[in-house]
Amino acid sequence: MEIIKVFGSNVRYYRTKMGVSQEKFAEMCGLHRTYISDIERFNRSISLDNIQKIADAIGIDTYKLFIENTEEET
Template sequence: MDIVRVFGKNVRKYRMKLGISQEKFAELAGLHRTYISDIERFQRSISLDNIQKIADALQIETYLLFIDEE
């Protein structure tokens, strides 16, 4: 399992479910838009603190970001 790819796909999926842009989502998470873009393009590994910020901004449990649905 490529955890960076799974995480990035799930961030995008849940962000799209909320119907918000990367820019708005980055604002909600307290992160930069290019950082979110890098995550969704599988270009960045991230810290546990930022994983929690992302889950909180998506209003989901953290573990959901690591479930591989493929």
Template structure:
């Protein structure tokens, strides 16, 4: 399993499900839009603190961002 790919896919999936643009989501999470973009494009690794901020902003349990639904 490529954890970065799974995480990126799940962040984008949950973000679009709640209808937020990258910019609006980044603001809600307290992160920069280019950082969110890089995560969704699998270009960035991510600190655990930011994983939690992203999960909180998405309104999902943290572990859901790491589940490969394939």
């Protein structure tokens, strides 16, 4: 799987697992909602600074956003 798809899928997985909307999650990250939407739809490359902001908002180690998730979303 492409790294952008792995990253975007993981962002969506962790965000929905947290039970927050894209808008709320974007606030938590200090980013714009459309930016989060673009990431989750695999339409945007992302800077290292923003990767760290997202990992911090989720509360996980950054590298976990780059590991293909085999768990199914419910």
